[in-house]
Structures are given as C-alpha cells and as structure tokens.
Amino acid sequence: MAVTHFPATGEDNPPSHAGLMTPEQARDPDYFPGFAVAVPLGIQHVLAMFVSNLTPPIIVAGAAGFGFGSPDPSALIYMIQMSMIFAGIATLLQTIGLGPIGARLPIVQGTSFAFLPVMIPIVAGHGVAAMAELTTAAIFGGLFHTALSFFVGRIRFALPPMVTGLVVVMIGLSLMRIGVVYAAGGVPAQGTAAYGAGTSWLLAGVVVVVTLLLSFFARGIWSTAAVLLGLVAGYVVAAAMGKVSLGAVAGAGWVVVPTPFHFGFSVSVAAILGFVMMGFISAIESIGGVSAICENTAGRSATDRELIGATCADGVGTALAATFGAMPNTSFSQNIGLIAITGVMSRHVVTVGAVFLILCGLLPKVGALITTIPIEVLGGGVIVMFGMVASAAVSILSGVEWSQRNMLIFGVALSVSVGLELEPASVAHLPETLKIIATSGVLPAALIAVVLNLVVPGRGRSH
Template identity: 40%
Template sequence: MSAHPVDETFVVDGIHPVDEKLPALKMVTSGLQHVAAMYAGVVAPPLIVGAAIGLSGTELTFLTGACLFTAGLATFLQTLGIWKIGARLPFVNGVTFAGVAPMTAVVASTEDKSDALPIIFGAVIVAGLLGFLAAPVFCKAVRFFPPVVTGTVITLIGVSLLPVAFGWAQGPNPAADDYGSTTYLALAGITLVLVLLLRRFTRGFVKQIAVLLGLVAGTLVAVPFGVTDFGPVADARLVGFPTPFHFGAPQFHIAAVLSMCVVMVVSMTESTADMLALGEIVERPADERTIAAGLRADTLGSALSPLFNGFMCSAFAQNIGLVAMTRVRSRFVVAFGGGFLVLMGLCPMAASLIAVVPRPVLGGAGVVLFGSVAASGIQTLVRAGLDRDNNVLIVAVSLAVGIIPITAPGFYHAFPETARIVLDSGISTGCVTAVLLNLVLNHLGKGREARDVTHPMEAGEEIAAVH
C-alpha cells in the first residue's frame, strides 16, 4: 500500500498516474526529455567552479561527469524512494545553482586551490546531514501554504526560470561578440515554433515528446549555421567512473560549513515550494509526510554526493514545466531520466551527446517549459479567492519582492554575502513574503475571518492538504 494519499478521482484501475508504469519506448523518450531539460543546469555549476579553481580540461570533464552521476543517484532517491526517503513524485534532482556563489567564494579565499574542492565537499556533507535531521521539522511549513501562497510561489518559479531560457537563447558565451546575435535568436525562435507546432498538430505519444523532437529538429537546423559542435562526441571516452574522493579527502572549515548550511536552508525552502507545485500539477497533493520524505532525499543525496565528487543536490524546478506541458506524470519516467544521468556520468561519450544540443535550441524549448510553470501558478491563483483584497495584496507584494533579483540583480549589493545567498533567490524571498503576509492578513486579528477557506486546517489534523 502506498504511503502517500491518493485522490481517487484520478486513479485508473487502482493506479494513480504518478505510479503508472508506461510502455518501454515512452519511458525512454519521456525520460530523455527530462534529461535534456535539466542538463545545462547540472553542468553549469561544476563548469563555473572548476574554471574558478583552474582545473585542466580533463579534470573539468571529470567533475562535470561526477555531478551528472550524483544527480542520477539523487533522482533515484527522490522518485523511487527507500523507507521514508523520497517524495515518490516525478522530480529530477541535480546540482543546485544556489551554491555557486558560496562555492566560488570558498575558492577565492583558499590559498592552495587544490584544497578548494575538499573544503567544499566537507561543507556540503555537513550541511546535507544537518538538513536530513531537520527535514521532519522543516516539512511542517506546509500548513502555511494555502493556494494564495502556492499559486504565487509556482508563478515565481516559472518567472524566475524564464531568464535562464532567455540567456540560453542568446548563445553559449555571454562574453563572445556574437552573443545575442540574430542567428542564435533565430534558432531559438525556430525551436520554439517547432515545439508549438508539434504540440498543436500532433496527438498521443508524439505530442507528449514534442519537446524532445523539437530539440532534435532544432539541433539539425543549427548544423548548417556551424553552431552545432560534434567535437565533444569525438573526443569523449567511452567509459569513466567518478572515483571516490578523487580530489582529496573532505576538509571541514567552519566558514565554508556555515555558508553551505545557509544554502541548504534556501534549497529546502525552494524544494518545498517545488513539491507543492508538482503536487498540484500531478493531482497528488504534497502533504507534510511527502515533503519530509522529499527533503530527506534532497539532503541525503547532497550528503552522499561529495563521496563521488559531486555538489549539493536539489529538486529541479525546470522539469515541473515539462510535466505540466506533457501531462506525463509517472515518476518512473523520471527514474529512467535518472538512469540516463548515471549512464552519462559513467560514459562521457553518452554525456557528450546531450552536450551537442546548442544552447539557443535549449533556450527556445525552455520558453515553453518555464512558461508552463508560470501558467500553472496562475491556474492555482484563480482558485485562491482573488476577489478578497487581502489575497490580492499577498500576491501583488510577494510577486514584486520575488521579481526583484530578476529585474534588478544588484538591488541587494550592499548586504553581506551570506544574506545575499537568500535575498538573491527570488523564489525564496517571494515564498517567505507570501507566507508572512498570509499569516498577518488572513490569520491575525480581523483578518482571520477572511482566511482562505479553500485550504482548511481541520482541528486535530496532522497534515495539511493543498487542493
């Protein structure tokens, strides 16, 4: 029997779509879509940190492969689950970008650059273990997420991800002269149109893998423009394994540990919001038990990741858009995606195949994926009772606060670096703002009478259901 509540409205033959095992071909192709949607997000942090350290090309490839491998293991934990670990939702896990700033700060403050990665790995291990212990307490925050809050956060997730797609659309290197050229933007536009046409004029299986087909077609279109580079495939080795502690045994420095603990809090906040969002989309509401299990998977995956030379792991919001658009809700599809990540970590040549997809092509597909997340948030807000002034204020202010890091990236430049780890995350600041405003406006004093009745908390309930 499943440990998670099931809404019988969406159950077919006793199986919820989240637990459905699809035909093999559909599993493989849909899983590849998830890998394609999140690949760039996984490889970016190790590339940035590795470049800051001054790693050689071989060592940089090794670090990137290790992060892909550990992302796959963390995805297995999240989707398949063991014991009370894993949300058992279609979640892809990967390296959180929130850790890039503190990791590069560690690199900058380390005299011997060969010690930088061991110091980072030690900090991640401690932060992961502390996060694992805190998960049962942290998950109780779900009672503070009625639809007016979840809808706002889901919308912010989508809006916060769109600049990533826009950056991809402009090219692979922001410092290059051709960054943002008409060629790159045209390729992104063509890919976007191809995905839209496939979604509009196809049916069934083809419609569900429209993003994957769009990425393949966009890559082929890019070949005559000289944008598609097949060099990584020719140069890649067939087999490689992320040797444990390849860069040295972990070191534990208090400053690095504290900074990564802050990142862990940010990551857990965003993962909670992501689980609530995905629960809405797949029509299996994420309760306290689900969120606790999901946070355990995130934090345990993070604690184990440095063993294989990987960084802190977190649920990837961009894949929520893929689930929302394709309506393929099976967690086993994402588990297949995790298998591909492990394979790419063990087979550099396989990893290089995904790397062939030009960044502008990813950007064109990303507009649809990330926009779908924002649209899902708006759908939730429609049910949140926006005819009430208090709820309108919650949405208005929270969205404004959450969009600050996007529209004004240097807004918090005068704050300490540790504070900016939190403040520069629009999802986290918007989420906290929405929760606090909901408490003040809908639960304190006279506002309590106007509380959001669509998300009741029954007396004596041990969990809160998000509808």
Template identity: 50%
Template sequence: MTQMDTGVYSDPNETPPLAQAVPLGLQHVLAMFASNVTPSIIVAGAAGLAFGGPEQVYLIQMAMLFAGVATLFQTVGFGPVGSRLPIMQGTSFAFVGVLAGVAATQGLSVALSACIIGGTIHFLLGSVIRHLRWLFPPLVTGLVILAIGLYLIPVAIKYAAGGAAPFQMEAESFGSLMHWAVALSVVVVALALKFFTSGTTSSAAILIGLIVGYILAYLFGMVSFAPVANAAWLTGITPLPYGFEFSLGATIAVTLVSVVSAIETVGDTSATTKAGAGREATDEEIAGATYADGLGTAVAAVFGGLPNTSFSQNVGIVGMTGIMSRHVVTIGALVLILCGLVPKIGAVIASMPLPVLGGGVIVMFGMVAAAGLNVLTEVTMNRRNMVIIAVSLSAGLGLNLVPTAVQYLPGVVQTLATSAVAPTALVAILLNLLLPDEV
C-alpha cells in the same frame, strides 16, 4: 492500466508503453542537461581548475551521475525517502554564488565538506517539513512557483540568444538571427506537435522540437563533435576527492541556501501534482521529496558533486505533456547515470548548442510560471491577498533584477536576498501570518 478520458497518465504508478516512455524520459534529460552541468563549470572555474582539464571534467561527470542517483531517490525511493512522483533532480543554481565564493577563497575541500553537512541537515528537514506545511498555503506556494518560473525565464532567453555566462553574452553572435531561428524552430515545432497531433508525437513534442533544432543548428555549423571524439569511454568515482575540511561559515552559508532549496522543492512538488494530476501534494510526498533532496546533496558531495534540487523545468514537461508517470523520469535518471559513467554519451548531449536548449526551456520555464498562476486561482483575490502577491513579487523579483541594491549586506544574506525565491517566500509567509483576514 487506467487512463483519464483525455488519454493522459495522471497516476504516478502508471507506465506508458516503452516506445513512448523512453523518448519521454530522454526528453526530461535534455530539458535539464545544460542547467545541470553549468553550476559545476562555474564553481570549477572559481576554484581555479583548468577549463577542459581532468578535474573539471570529473566534476561535470559527477553532476550527471548523481543527478541520476538523486532522481532515483525521488522516483523509486525507499522507506520515507522519495516522493514517488515524476520529479527530476539536478545540480542546483541556488548554491552557485555561495560555493563559487567558498571555492575561490577556501578551496573545493571546504566547499564540498559544507555540502555534505548542509545536505545532511536538509535531509533532516524532511522529518519536520509536514509540520511546517501550514506556513505554505496555496497563496504562498503559488507565489513561490510563480517566482521560480519568472526567475528562470531570463535564463531561457539567454540560452536562446546564444549564451548564459557573461562572456558569452558579450560576444558578437549573442542575439543573432541565426540563434533565434534555431530557438524559435524548437518552440514552433513543439507547440505544433503538442496541439495539432496526438499520441507519442504529441507527448514527445518538446523532444522532437529539440531534435529539429539540433539538426538546424548542425546545418548552420553550430555543432562540434570534437568533444565526443576526445571524451573517454569510462570514468571512475572517488570518495572525498578533495578530502574533508570543516568551515563553520561555509557550512552555515550552505545550510541557509539548503532551506531555500527545501522551499523550492515544496513548490515543485506541489506544482507537479497540480500540473499532472490536478490535486495537492500529500504530506508524505512533501516529506519524501525533502528527504530525497537532502540525501541526494549529501551523497553527491561525498564524491565531488554539487548540491542537488528538484528541477522546475521538468515540472514544466509534466504540465506540457500531462504524463505523470514516475517511471518515465526513472528512465531519465538511468540515462543520466549512464552519461555520468560513460563520458562519450554525455559529450553527445553536451554538443547540443545553447539556442536549441533555449527554445525548449522558453516553453518549459513559462509552464512553471503558469503552474504557479494555476495554484493562485484557488486563492480569493481580495485586497489582502492581492497586496501579499504584489509586495512579495516586488521584493523577490525586484532584488533579483537589481542585486546592487543590497550590495552592502553580508555575502550569505546578499545571496539569499537576490535569489528571487527566498525573499518572495519569506515576505509572503510573514504577510500571510500578520495581515488580518478580510471579512
């Protein structure tokens, strides 16, 4: 087993000792757990399913199960499918707006059927994505990664302050000193262990920070184990639980968002290799990641799961720990599959309060943005490129922060325009093609 002088595992095929790999894999799960199940809760609510009812619980279980399955597509792979990189898959927030609208007006049958078709089309993009890679030089991919990180940072702050959904942010406890004490304890412990210790404690710094925050939250009375007691031991899976019902409009909407998801995956794949190994992703890795993305979405939708995508916060873990081993993330995938099949295990993780997770993702989302900046350091900062950066970020983040600015656009277009990633990528690509190079 070969290691870099820094002791960091920079080869995806290297495997840390099991005593180190298991907590690192669990750390990947904890980092994405809340974000992975939240879209299912939102879409289930939009579809009118009872909160805590069996149908909603089923959707949450499928989110965990097929996030694990899709991650195995990425890390283990087969044939051309899979990047064979430490990329964690999870339920995508990018689809929430579209799917919530479709579920509310046409039902979950139409929404999930659109995901099956959209995922299949997304899978087919893998065969051509390498031929389109010239559209994504470091200037564009760096901007996409940076936009992803900057878009996610407010989510981290909302988690840290004690909520994510609007009704949670309106609660009196939102932003309380107790919430911030818990979140900041995670940040302080994670940073202290990362930079002032070595070995396993340094590599698992975020996980240990989350555990310390969890204990503090328990002492503050913020943890409830009631969901664990009420959860079942096993869950079954049902193909096409809501049937199959085709809608052209819903399919087009989901497919358009899938293109955005594919762009995000290109960015996450590039960020992973850059953060973990200091190199660019290969064409095969980009194509394999896209295949796995689309296949994971289609297979999940067959059994009632929402679309999957690469999770940027886990790119942050790779950057934070320097552990590039894909086998570490494979362990995380197996944990997710176990959580999906055994609800009690998932309930234990789900009992972790949002401020605890918020503290962890403040660091990780920030690392995603930093990875984007790292890619941009390869770009010559002349007037042309600075204008492209300025206009792209202004368009992408500006419309995301002020979504009512495009409230009269058609629903699908409005969703894409306010996604932060899509307008940033589109403007950056167009300007990079149209503006002449400076001499």
C-alpha cells in the same frame, strides 16, 4: 522546481498501455506490467525529463565560466554525467525505497531549477573552484531537507498556494534572462558584433517552433519529448550551418566513475543558509507531487508514510548527489503528468527508466555530445522551459482568493524581491551572506510572504 510539460490529451489520445491491464492493476504502484510495457514507458519517462535534468548544471557551469565553449569542457561533462547518474539513483530511492527513505511510488527525480537563483550568485565568474562551496552547501542543505521531512506536515500551514505560487513566479522571473542571453549567443558573445545576430535567433527559433508544433499537434512520445526533439531539430540545423564540432566527443572517455568530493570541500555560511532556506520550498514541492500522483491516478489521498518518504528521498538524494559533484534533486512534475496520461502507476516502470538513466550517466561520451550543442540551440529550449515555470506559477495562483489582504502581501513581497534582484548595489553595505540572500529573488520573496501571511489577520483566506 521542475519544468512542467504535459503531453497533449483528449479523447483522441487515450492511455495506450493501461488497457493492457485491469483498472486495479493500473492503479497499483506494486504491480509489474511486464518488460514489454515497462521498458518503453520507462524510456518515455527519461525522455520527458532528460533536457530539464541537464539544464541546471549547464547553467551553473556557464555562470561560473567553464560552460559551453570553454577551452576545457571536462568539468562540465562530469557534472552532466553525475546529473544523470544521481537523478537515476534518487529515483530508485523513491521507487524501491530504503527504510524510511522513499515513497515507493512512481516518482521521477531530477536536478532542480528552484535552487538556481541561489547557486548562480555563489559561482558567478569564480570558475571551477567555486563548485566546492556550492556542492558543500548542497550537502548541508540536503541533510537539513532530510531532517525536515519528518516534520513536514507541521509546516504546511506556513506555505499556502499564495506563498508557493509567488516563489515559483520568482524562480521563473529570475531565470528568464538566461534563456534570452543564450539564444542571442551566450555570455562569451556579449559585447561583440556576434551577439544577437540573426543566425543565433534563427537557431533558437527553430527549437521553439518545433517544440510548440509537437506539443500542440503530436501524440504520445512525440509530444512527451517535444523539448528534446526541438533541440534535436535545432542541432541538425546548426550542424548544417557548420556550427557543430564533435571534437569533445572524440576526446571523452568511455566510462566515468563518480568520485566523492570531486570539486573539493569548502564551507560558506551564505551558501549553506541559502540551500537550507530553499529546502522548505523543495519539501512542499515534493508533497504536491506525491499528492497529485495519488489523487489523479490512484484515486486516493497520499498517506503520511508516502509524504514523509518522498520528502526524505529528496533530501538524501540531494546530499548524495552533491557529495559526488551533482546538483540538488527534486521530483519532476512533467513525469507526474505523464503518469496521468498513460494511466499506469507502476513504480517498477519508473525503476526501469531510472536504470536506463544511470547507464547513460556512466558513459562520458553522452555528456560530451551534449556539450557540442550550440548555446543558441540550448537557449531556445531554455526559453520554453522557463516560460513553463512561470505558467506553473499562474496555475498555482489561480486557486488563491485575491482579497485586498492577499494582494498587498503578494505585491509587497514581489516588489521588494524583484527590485533587489534588479539592483543588487542597493544592498552593497550588507554582509556578504545577507547580500546573497537579499538579491536571490526567491528567498526574500518567500521570507516576506511567509512572515506577512503569518502575522497579518485573516491568514485562512490565502489558502
């Protein structure tokens, strides 16, 4: 699940670039507006997704035990670089395409939040060694996702807004604790006097306040990149307080070369099953993104070719990224909103942004600089992003007809999934594979809701 962050809109904030071309050109994915327009708009797309793209690998590394503040940040730096490189490559698959792969639309790809509830239990406390199981499972999940893309139209009936909205709710609920832990000082500080100190919450608060002010009152790129600029503000305050060390930057190399199976290859049935099951949700998310772009900007419905191509690129992008040690990919909804604001649907604009993202990913010093961000500062940004995930769920669920049937299905699925996540010891006697699935929050919610929605009479009313 990508974090949704839409720039401020209104009559006083009209599309500033669409006016340079005719309405037909602005709605044409194949039209190239020239580099004078494409370069700034492409970079703006990168700024809109930059923080969200890097947050999942940082969270996974932190859960595994080699995150911020670890003695050797090299593995985290590598993951950050690969997240940029393969988000760019996956975006190129969408915009340029390769055979049946790609929608040939301005779709920005990035690392997915949706898989975090599945990934965290796999790596929790197991260090870098656990990354072999995770990336191997992501490869299998990506391949399954690719195969699923050719049947995606046939399974949409099983995932109405009530089900997908519940899944997004569970993603948000599963991750919110992470933001608070980070803001209070991070996992290394837990159990010490430093945890929850006023200075920690001050830094997180600066990020939240600056992000909100820019989102509400700024215009253009200042609003689009609000989370990123909020992190910059928190970083500056932290540096003034002496909480920033640039030692990792000095020790990082200048160029990184992606290496296949960087973390090794290790098969875990539980991990693979988790990734395969999440592939259903990710596929539907891609369909929603493509439909939104075509309907809101082009004024038409998405074609079957575009839907299949977009979902296929999701799966191929995920498998390819995992092969080189990166996280699963998905389409980013904040960039869909950005297209609606600018009024420019050119896929070549997003291609320019993807190239810029790949260039950043090839420079390890960029990743090293990101690892110098104090965990409290990152916590402020994470609080905002995961709050937006929950807000996106409310938006999805607002279109559901809340009959007694739907309320019961939603309530039972929510109650069981949240309860199991809060009390994992309640299923301690299950096999390890089922234990991971049962306590992930997202997967039991999806399974219960899908099954009940299919077997309980009156299914049509849940749409």
